[in-house]
Amino acid sequence: MEKTVFVYRATEERLEICQWQNIPDLVFTFLKVFPFIIVGIILMALISNPALSIAALAGPAMVGILLASVGGDSNYKAIYKRFRRDEVIWSEIRKVLLDERKGLLALSVDWENRVIDPAEVDLANKEHHIHLYPIYFRKDQEQAVLSLMKEKMAEGTSLMDGSYKYPFSG
Structure with missing residues (x-):
C-alpha cells in the first residue's frame, strides 16, 4: 500500500527534492476505528463466556486504545510518511x-x-x-x-x- 512520491522543483540556483510515502488516509482511519472493533470483540467474549477474566482482556483493550491514539496523531502520520526535503545547488x-x-x-x-x-x-x-x-x-x-x-x-x-x-x- 506504500509508494514513494518524488517532487522536484528547479529554480535558477538549485534543485529542490521532496519525497514522501504515499500512504492512504484509510490506514490512519482504520487505526482510529480498530479499538472499537476490539472493544466489541471483548464484550462479545465476556457475554458469551462470563468465566473469562477481565484482566485477561485488559491487554487487548490497551493495545486498541494505543492504536487509536497513534492513528489520530498528526505527528505520527508525518513521521510514518517519511517526508524528506533536500536541496542540490547546481x-x-x-x-x-x-x-x-x-x-x-x-x-x-x-x-x-x-x-x-x-x-x-x-x-x-x-x-x-x-x-x-x-x-x-x-x-x-x-x-x-x-x-x-x-x-x-x-x-x-x-x-x-x-x-x-x-x-x-x-
Whole structure:
C-alpha cells in the first residue's frame, strides 16, 4: 500500500527534492476505528463466556486504545510518511550517472557532510554508488530532464551512461 512520491522543483540556483510515502488516509482511519472493533470483540467474549477474566482482556483493550491514539496523531502520520526535503545547488554537482533503464540520474554532489570528495567518485565503480544522490524521472520525460540538467549544471560537469546499483542491495 506504500509508494514513494518524488517532487522536484528547479529554480535558477538549485534543485529542490521532496519525497514522501504515499500512504492512504484509510490506514490512519482504520487505526482510529480498530479499538472499537476490539472493544466489541471483548464484550462479545465476556457475554458469551462470563468465566473469562477481565484482566485477561485488559491487554487487548490497551493495545486498541494505543492504536487509536497513534492513528489520530498528526505527528505520527508525518513521521510514518517519511517526508524528506533536500536541496542540490547546481554548481555543487560534480558528476552525473544516467541510468536510462531505471529512469534515474545519480548525482555526485559536493555536500558539506560528504564522506569522500565528489571528484574522487568513480561512476563506473558500483561501490561508489552509495555516495550518489538519485533523481528519478519518468521515461517519457527523459529528454526534458536531461536538457534541463545540461542547461543548469556547471560547465565541465561530466555525464556518463551506466547502470546504477542501489546501495545496500546485495
